[in-house]
Amino acid sequence: MRRLLQWIFGRIPIGWLQLTHKRGRFMAALAGVAFANVLVFVQLGIMNSMSTATLRPYEFFRADIMISASDANAMTEGGNVARQWMLQAFADPDITDGLGLFVGKAAWDRGERDITFTTFGxxxxxxxxxxxxxxxxxGLLQVHDVAVVDRLARGLSPEEAAAIRPHTPLSFETQGRTLTALGTFAGGGGFGGDGYMLVSDQTFLSLFATRSSSAPDHILLHVRPGVDVADVVQRLRGLISDTTVRIRSYADAAQEELRYQQTQRPTGVIFGFGVLIGVLVGLVIVYQVLSADVADHMREYATFKAMGYGPQFxxxxVVEEALVLGILGFVPGLAFGTAILTFMAKVTTLPLAMTSSMAVMVFLGTVxxxxxxxxxxxRRLTAADPADLF
Amino acid sequence: MAVQDGDMVVKARGLNHWFGEGEARKQALFDINLSLPRGSLTVLMGPSGSGKTTLLTLLGCLRTVQDGSVLLAGTELFDASEAKLTKLRQRLGFIFQSHNLHESLTALQNVMMGVQVHNGVPDDLAKRAGARALDLVGLSDRLHYLPGNLSGGQKQRVAVARALVGNPEMVLADEPTAALDKDSAADVVDLLKRLGAARNTTTLLVTHDNRILDRADSILTLEDGRIVSVSGG
Structure with a gap:
């Protein structure tokens, strides 16, 4: 480190020598920077997990266009839409196929703790x-009252999930009915539910008696290959009689929900502030360390000033010291941040993980x-007046 | 032999200096005229508050000359900018009463700082010059000692090496022997005189220490901001 700094700055690495001269204080300063890094990593990890969890259900389906109710800010929120809009959409020559997608929440009563499935019909x-x-x-869903459940659902043990197969089914009570899980898929817990469940539309309508087959939550459409989806969306907006429904490309719907979750929902805003506070705490810690160090060495700085060293020196x-603190504080921060996120992911089943982009971003931000x-x-150095040395 | 003007490192004419403004204005120096020949050792004496330190800081480019003229190695200091004063200070050496060594730098690194102030000096050259300067002050076996592990006399000798290593035009020393015992004080002044003469470096030394007056080429005495006597050493 010392040689590297000497090479970078082309002089004796005074910053490094100053910092390491008092090892106890140096370690405390590094711990402070590492703490700020951990704070940012955890907040970023939670925020990233929210993005991953938000986009996760979109990964279950293949569609080009999604039609939703005007208040459907999320895939699992909002009212329903009339199936007849799908029929109207078929009037467009580039629409090749359509599907009604039903969404509801079904709780599996397990005594001590229910598992709430976001259920797709x-x-x-x-x-x-x-x-x-x-x-x-x-294919398993062709049978009535059969479900395919999320093997990563919060509250479902891996052993229990692994045992769910067509020849060893698992029956459970939900919405006053008995469902039989014959298979599993990898979903994952999110912020709005413990996991996901897939059923046939007929089973869905049995589970949610107030729902009607003529009013799914969303309509998914396929367009002819090679066609510009944006153009078709534009045409559908003129074609469908109900001008209040939201007609968007499937990709846009996912991104709009992500923005909504991050900027409109309290959890997203809170996590955003968490990152900001982590950054501010880090800034204050590094400033305090550097500022105290400058104050401690004011006499030496004044001597250097007397000798003819200028402001750039x-x-x-101080930049050298900042780099040392930023880089060396990052290493334990990364290690602890990874450990905490791994632990949190295990406990919450949220998709919390340290990513290389997070690490790079936090490292650059720290520096x-x-x-x-x-x-x-x-700025405190301006107070170092060499004339006061005499 | 008469000293020619061109041999003068410092030439002050009609130098006045004051602190504060209006009714709070207090004049510290009055009409100072002096010349310091190259290679000489001049002792500046006087009671506390006589203006010694103010004069030292003015000649050392640490304050702006408000009134009068000071020529330092041919450069006028009156109305000089801060950048110009900083540049000029690179041609001077300073020794302080409390040595002011950097506690986290070794003796060698402290001395090297006196060379590296001149941009572009390669590290190995600075290292060689620093080691040579410490050898000259008798500390070749203490190169890698931190100041905390040196005695008071050794620290002051490191400070002398730091002041001289860059071959300055002039060394300004403020009570360099005040905290030293008699032998160490004599050592430090002898070093300054010997090395100064060898390198043709002018030394201006502020002191109350009568033990070292016999080493001076000339003695200036200040009282109430005025030079009241000039005598040979």
């Missing part, structure tokens, strides 16, 4: 609307904010 004869992770299981020392803190701390 689909026509089991339309595998082309399902992602490969589900397609192989869809002092800025260089930049450390330098900003250093730049602020150098």
């Amino acid at each position: 689909i026509d089991p004869g339309r595998p082309e609307f399902l992602a490969p992770i589900i397609t192989s299981e869809i 002092f800025f260089g020392i 930049v904010f450390s330098i900003v803190s250093g730049a602020i701390a150098t």
